[in-house]
Amino acid sequence: MELTNYLYLAVILFALGATTVLLRRNAIVVFMGIELMLNATNLALVTFARMHGDITGQVLAFFVMVVAAAEVVVGLAIIVTIFRARRSASVDDANLLKS
Amino acid sequence: MTTQTLSLAPWLVATPLLGAALLLLVGRRSDRWGHWIGVLASTATFVIGLVILLAMLALPAEERTADHVVTTWLDAGGLSVDLGFRVDPLSMTFVMLVTFVGTLIHVYSVAYMSHDRDRRRFFAYLNLFVAAMLLLVLADNYLLLFVGWEGVGLASYLLIGFWDHRLPNAVAGKKAFLMNRVGDMGLIVAMMLMVATFGTLSFAGVHEAASGASQGTTTAIGLMLLLAACGKSAQLPLQAWLGDAMAGPTPVSALIHAATMVTAGVYLLVRSGPILEVAPDAQLVIAIVGTLTLLFGAIVGCAKDDIKKALAASTMSQIGYMMLAAGLGPVGYAFAIFHLVTHGFFKAGLFLGAGSVMHAMDDDVDMRRFGGLARLLPVTAITMGLGWLAILGVPPFSGFYSKDKIIETAFVGEGWQPWVFGFAALLGAGITAYYMSRLVFMTFAGRRRWSGESGGDLPERHPHESPALMTWPMIILAVGSVGLGFFLNAGDRLVHWLEPVTGHTEGSGHHEPVLAVPVIMTLTLVLVVVGAALAFWQYATRPVSTEPPAAPALVRAARVDLHQDDVNETFVMLPGQYLTRSMVFADRTAVDAGWLGLAGGIGRLGTWLRGMQSGYARQYAAITLGGLGVIVLVVWLVSGTAS
Numbered sequence: 001m002e003l004t005n006y007l008y009l010a011v012i013l014f015a016l017g018a019t020t021v022l023l024r025r026n027a028i029v030v031f032m033g034i035e036l037m038l039n040a041t042n043l044a045l046v047t048f049a050r051m052h053g054d055i056t057g058q059v060l061a062f063f064v065m066v067v068a069a070a071e072v073v074v075g076l077a078i079i080v081t082i083f084r085a086r087r088s089a090s091v092d093d094a095n096l097l098k099s
Numbered sequence: 100m101t102t103q104t105l106s107l108a109p110w111l112v113a114t115p116l117l118g119a120a121l122l123l124l125v126g127r128r129s130d131r132w133g134h135w136i137g138v139l140a141s142t143a144t145f146v147i148g149l150v151i152l153l154a155m156l157a158l159p160a161e162e163r164t165a166d167h168v169v170t171t172w173l174d175a176g177g178l179s180v181d182l183g184f185r186v187d188p189l190s191m192t193f194v195m196l197v198t199f200v201g202t203l204i205h206v207y208s209v210a211y212m213s214h215d216r217d218r219r220r221f222f223a224y225l226n227l228f229v230a231a232m233l234l235l236v237l238a239d240n241y242l243l244l245f246v247g248w249e250g251v252g253l254a255s256y257l258l259i260g261f262w263d264h265r266l267p268n269a270v271a272g273k274k275a276f277l278m279n280r281v282g283d284m285g286l287i288v289a290m291m292l293m294v295a296t297f298g299t300l301s302f303a304g305v306h307e308a309a310s311g312a313s314q315g316t317t318t319a320i321g322l323m324l325l326l327a328a329c330g331k332s333a334q335l336p337l338q339a340w341l342g343d344a345m346a347g348p349t350p351v352s353a354l355i356h357a358a359t360m361v362t363a364g365v366y367l368l369v370r371s372g373p374i375l376e377v378a379p380d381a382q383l384v385i386a387i388v389g390t391l392t393l394l395f396g397a398i399v400g401c402a403k404d405d406i407k408k409a410l411a412a413s414t415m416s417q418i419g420y421m422m423l424a425a426g427l428g429p430v431g432y433a434f435a436i437f438h439l440v441t442h443g444f445f446k447a448g449l450f451l452g453a454g455s456v457m458h459a460m461d462d463d464v465d466m467r468r469f470g471g472l473a474r475l476l477p478v479t480a481i482t483m484g485l486g487w488l489a490i491l492g493v494p495p496f497s498g499f500y501s502k503d504k505i506i507e508t509a510f511v512g513e514g515w516q517p518w519v520f521g522f523a524a525l526l527g528a529g530i531t532a533y534y535m536s537r538l539v540f541m542t543f544a545g546r547r548r549w550s551g552e553s554g555g556d557l558p559e560r561h562p563h564e565s566p567a568l569m570t571w572p573m574i575i576l577a578v579g580s581v582g583l584g585f586f587l588n589a590g591d592r593l594v595h596w597l598e599p600v601t602g603h604t605e606g607s608g609h610h611e612p613v614l615a616v617p618v619i620m621t622l623t624l625v626l627v628v629v630g631a632a633l634a635f636w637q638y639a640t641r642p643v644s645t646e647p648p649a650a651p652a653l654v655r656a657a658r659v660d661l662h663q664d665d666v667n668e669t670f671v672m673l674p675g676q677y678l679t680r681s682m683v684f685a686d687r688t689a690v691d692a693g694w695l696g697l698a699g700g701i702g703r704l705g706t707w708l709r710g711m712q713s714g715y716a717r718q719y720a721a722i723t724l725g726g727l728g729v730i731v732l733v734v735w736l737v738s739g740t741a742s
Contacts, residue, residue: 018724022717022721022724025717091715091716091717094716
């Protein structure tokens with residue numbers, strides 16, 4: 001199979017993730033969109049590693065996974081806390097930093 | 100000279116400075132005895148000067164010049180300036196003049212200022228002046244000289260405006276200070292040129308290097324030094340402040356604005372002789388300035404009715420003589436200093452006499468309301484009379500020796516110069532005789548015009564002779580006016596004494612005046628007698644009106660100082676004001692408006708950009724994504740065109 005197909009898949013997944021982030025209000029769904037974008041990137045990285053016969057891309061993908069795992073933990077904790085405090089998980093409601 | 104004697108030199112400056120500091124710091128608590136501290140400091144300085152002078156007299160001429168370096172003052176890269184004192188015949192001449200006349204005037208002031216609440220402050224300033232003046236003449240480099248130069252300017256400002264509760268006095272002080280500033284700028288520029296060309300400011304270094312410098316440089320330095328001298332010595336075109344400076348107490352006029360400070364310019368030029376030596380053009384300009392000023396002052400002096408302003412104009416004119424002599428080269432230096440010393444004595448004496456007259460006349464200065472005072476103020480009349488004979492140049496009074504020498508020297512040279520300078524100096528002597536005789540006759544001779552009996556509406560006055568503290572300084576100065584010229588001239592004493600500084604001035608063989616000396620002397624005396632006789636006829640034998648009579652245009656112009664203030668205001672002050680106003684306008688409309696507009700634009704841009712901070716996280720995400728898209732597009736396009 002052509003390796004470029006993986007890249008097309010990665011682009012599609014990334015676009016899906018980005019659209020989710022931009023269009024959905026629910027913080028959990030936005031979060032899922034972000035995860036989708038990260039994994040699309042991972043796919044692209046692994047594909048590039050394969051194309052170039054170089055391991056760097058795979059190593060980078062591992063880093064992204066680790067960071068994503070940490071991010072999920074922190075992000076979910078924040079979302080839950082905001083939901084408890086404000087009874088809402090909508091990202092549009094969380095604009096307190098704007099004076 | 101022994102190091103021990105030499106190390107006394109800094110104390111010449113420190114003693115009066117300590118006196119001033121003490122009087123100013125202790126303040127009102129020293130009101131009762133402060134003036135005696137001032138007199139003591141001045142006297143002690145005179146004694147120190149005398150000790151150094153006696154030590155110097157014991158030495159052969161070539162060993163009389165010595166530098167005493169206390170410490171390095173400034174050390175900045177290639178330039179190093181010492182805190183050093185130059186002790187030589189020229190500086191010691193000034194030290195003796197300043198401290199001797201200064202001490203006498205201190206004593207005089209004790210009585211003259213006895214009714215003034217601020218007598219202590221007055222003495223503090225007098226001491227400050229003596230310290231600054233001695234620093235000026237003792238410095239061994241131009242920068243330290245400049246410190247003294249500014250110091251005397253400050254003391255002069257403080258003392259002219261001493262009675263600053265009266266507005267004209269405060270204005271006069273400011274005027275003197277500002278005009279001196281213009282001259283100071285000349286000295287600063289001269290020092291810049293010295294540092295740039297010679298890399299040093301010490302007299303020794305600059306004077307040695309001057310002979311090797313280009314004539315353009317030395318001429319520029321010479322002209323800048325002349326500008327400085329014009330400011331301090333009230334020479335054209337910076338002469339306008341001296342008349343107004345008479346607003347200060349009379350002892351100040353005697354000490355600062357007649358005997359010592361105003362001669363600082365002459366000192367500067369004589370001290371810078373080696374530079375002027377290689378700048379003949381600058382020398383010529385100095386001589387021209389001196390000539391013009393001596394005539395200017397003399398003409399103004401003829402029309403003034405204010406006794407102090409007449410003396411001030413006379414001072415200006417006499418310093419013009421000194422400048423003329425200083426511009427004539429080494430032949431003239433010694434005579435410039437000679438006239439400076441004798442003038443210091445007789446002019447201080449005349450001013451103190453004027454102060455004594457004012458004391459008797461309830462501080463009136465209008466000579467048209469004097470007259471017939473000789474019998475009531477005998478000591479004042481006799482001492483002023485001796486000073487008058489001295490300034491006229493009547494032999495054997497001191498002015499005869501010094502002024503005649505200058506007139507003779509003015510006739511030395513080639514081409515048109517000796518004729519112009521010589522006859523101008525000669526004419527000046529005649530006019531001097533007229534206005535000084537006018538002053539003396541209006542004050543002491545003729546009818547009494549000051550009391551009610553003369554028919555006017557003047558207040559009743561009871562003139563009385565001044566106390567002994569005032570008359571004794573006048574008597575001593577009068578003795579100096581009589582004998583000093585003869586003493587210093589005997590065997591060319593002062594000329595030989597100054598030779599280590601001014602250079603060898605002998606060799607009269609090739610310095611022969613274009614007219615024979617006896618002819619010059621006779622002409623001078625004839626002119627003096629004519630001037631004095633004219634004044635006698637006008638002011639002693641005929642009645643003098645108490646109001647200034649109608650007069651021809653020249654006299655009216657001279658009454659207002661030949662329109663010097665109008666000229667300054669028209670050609671300097673108004674253009675300056677227009678310049679500053681247009682600068683302010685340009686600053687507001689162009690510079691300020693430009694930068695304020697820029698700042699306003701950035702502020703509006705910021706306000707607009709702030710609108711993007713909506714608080715919606717999804718909008719930020721969209722902007723981020725859009726930005727990413729733009730970056731990808733740009734990279735793609737750029738790499739596409741590159742490949």
